[in-house]
Amino acid sequence: MQPWFQNGTCDPFRPQSTPCTLGNLVQYSINVSSAADVVAGLKFGREKNVRLAIKNTGHEFSGKNTAKGGLGLWTHNLNKIEINTNYSRPSYKGPAMKMGAGTLAASAYQAAHALGYRVIGGSCPTVGLAGGYTQGGGHSVLSSIYGLGADNVLEWEVVTADGRQLIASPEQNADLFWALSGGGPATYAVVISMTTRMYLDGPTSGASLTFSSSGIDQATYWAAIENFQSNLAPLVDAGAVVLYTITPSNFLMFASAPAIAASTFDTGFASVKSHLTQVGIAHNLTVTADLTYYDHFQRYYGPLPNGIWEVSHLIGSRLIPRSVVTAPAGNKALVDAYANITASGDFIVVSIAMNASRPATLPGGNSVHPAWRSALLHTLAYWPWDWTASPATITARERTLTEDIEPQLVQLSPGSGTYLNEANFNMKNAQQEFYGPNLARLRSLKKKWDKQGLLWARTAIGSEAWVEDGTQRLCKSGKDF
Template identity: 40%
Template sequence: MSSSPQCRTIVGDADWPHPAQWSSFNQSVDGKLVATVPIAAPCHRTLFNQANLSLYDEQQCADLRNTWFFSKTHLPSSSSPMAYQFTNNSCNPWLDADSPCTLGYLPNYTVNATSAEDIRKAVVFAKEYNIRLVIRNTGHDYLGKSTGAFSLAVWTHYMKNIELLPHYANDQYSGAAIKVGAGLEGIEANTFADAHGLMLVGGNCPSVGIAGGYSQGGGHGPLVSKFGLAVDQVLEWEVITAQAELLTASPASHPDLYWALSGGGGGTFGVVVSMTVKAHPTTYGSVATLTAANTGNNTDAFYEGIGHFLQELPKMVDAGAFVVWIATPEAFTILPAFAPGLHQDQLDDMFQPTREIFSTLGISLTYQSYEQPTFLELYNSLPDIWNVSDASLGGRLIPRSLLQTNPDGLVDAIRFIASQATMTGVSYNVANATAPDFNSANPHLRDTIFGIVLGEPVSYTDWEKTEEGQQRITNVLLPTLQELTPNGAAYLNEADVNSPLWREEFYGGNYERLDKIKNKYDPDDLFYAKTGVGSHRWEQGDDGRLCRT
């Protein structure tokens, strides 16, 4: 099949750029073009089915396997996603060395962008040659938006500029702000903020990029019950559009683009160069962790205790706490409850009813808490549990009202799912953080008491099992929550990539308006991301080619 305007050009098409054209493009970006070599290439005797390109090294492969599940292994790579399932099993470090190492769904080339001009040139080149364009920062991505077959990627990871704006003012906000480059990780941004007595809303995992799909999709984390979602902090965006223009989008300038970028999802409306956000005075805070054991002989009491804990959640999040809990067949774990602006004894008091009920029910329980004088010290004190996204995911937002209208049904659903898969509850209150319709974050987030995230493990030795796990999420596990929350929603950064109702669930009634803005700024759909706005017009074939439907 040859390429046409209906499809993106792929390798083998007459229109795919020749080596000399790639070379000329590389020169135009000062040698920043990276040809993709999968990081697992040392585990395979052939590369791209060519023995003469072999990078096989048994010791390097063993070293890679030992560190594969750490974020730091993938962060320096221009192509390696932390959610392996979106590679199409192309270069698997756990398969036999004689198995092939191919690109699969990884980008063919990546521009290691360090300036807006690098991004602009990548946009121009992708448009000229009708090539799929992908936007990537860290590779933290649960829905496969930061990779794509036969693509040119823009890698913003080294755009680390950051600037304090002590006296920012517009019609909605007056105070300190910080301008962060597209490549800043949350820990980097908050380390800078702390040096000025400030803190920023960022993610749970320190290495998640703060200005990319995280904030553009909403963004939850330790400070959101106190200040609102990450996207509620955004004052303006700098963005390269599909027309290769550098625009500043704010409530006063290109307000429609500002609204769309602020919650409408990453990789969709343009390439963000920087983001200016509210900065808040740092504060003391406290953390609590709790573990209750399910021995198998106390299961009814175990879930009764969980049900009582859920009834305590509203007062916790209303006081500014952010509570992450995990239910598995073996245990119920709170890891952590993060409470900015609350002292340790205040947090202990909030957990006292939960501790008492588990004790009364005869459930073995451990509880710990502590306090730190600044947000950064508290954040850095958390257990280093953040790993690569080594699970297929699904998610559902649980409205606060369900705790009153059907608490038993909710506990039954949790019990059904947690007996079969890992279940995480991410609890917060962002109801009053911003005026309605000020940004495009899913409106359902405003009445959510917690988001449930389901995980089915990726199998590196059985690709069919991995695919079946995602299907179980879609067809077996999530329906139990969907029945409880008809016409409900999912958080688009932690959702089921195969959801048949993704337009309604991920965007909460905003999709049509978002798509009109998409058509205005990107009429040719240069920016494609699976389940992103406008992606309903496209389909990826078995060969990886992206075509209009």
């Protein structure tokens, strides 16, 4: 559960004398072990008018997985994995993995690797893949080759808000399949399992690059980042995904490419190295070649099962179009924004370069925000959570994110969008930014599949029909969804 929504009500970092209360946590949780448990939970919520929350692993930045005073559906232990190397439907024939809603990325990667395959998932191995990750789109270090997580889903096993257990696929309940594949979690139905494509594993190239601002002026440092960013488009078009972290003093990059030779990174970053050398910036570029994607992941993002990422942040993000980054003026303006965002030392910038233009190949497509298809960067600004910070400081950081940082990124990318899974829960015009041109259809499907609005989640489709009162109970807003 994100610290913002814990609200300091039972904080292990505060004095022992501080009271420990449930705060924003649910009152009770069902440890879901089967679809029948979900059916029972939904029935109780409908009949008793109790607010519900669906929680998988807790990797959620918008507070969707909690409901003060409500009933939780905890799907974390639905973690069975089934592999079918001969999955066959009219829409797809080939290897596939069926995973329970609680299956962690680490478990999926290990199961696929054991049989010589790779599967789409994020760089944080403790995320549950069938939860908000894929239902919200799901980017991966494999996305420049295989697309987003939602582009690879073959079918969903769900329980609908009215208690029916069914399959959503391109062949059955196709509209629900479309909505679940990118249109946001905890909205249309409760997911029991997901079936997704697998791919044969094989050699994977990688690279890391580091440099700092030590011994140089800030203008030279930021110009080096501008030069680096101008070289990304050809690399991602060749199949690479490039993740880099920026502060005013340090730059760190990891690159992954399952489809190109390691020498391509030497060539692709040659002009970057030349520029760094020319302006006197000490740097270290290391290129690697692993026999499998699994080995590559362990090298850069492991060790499994926990990985390298901290997950407690205040966070905002933006999908930055290719047209912005490849234009010299746009690229400079974006790097200037990085400098502004990080200047105080409070916020860190992370950008992930990829080519996610590959659309879903299954009939009917999916509800992934179209801005993904024209974006070169998914850019995030985050404040690493400080457990000792005062409530006033935390509130000030959130205000800075909402009123200063995000508007800078939006101004640089008008008409684009924001990745709903890694977004600020207070973002202005959130639904339009998260769902874009899919918004109207998603609202109609919410009405179809959850007529009573039983499933409510902050910023999700249909959330506008309800507001939280002072005790965080849901009250009708008077708005229709």
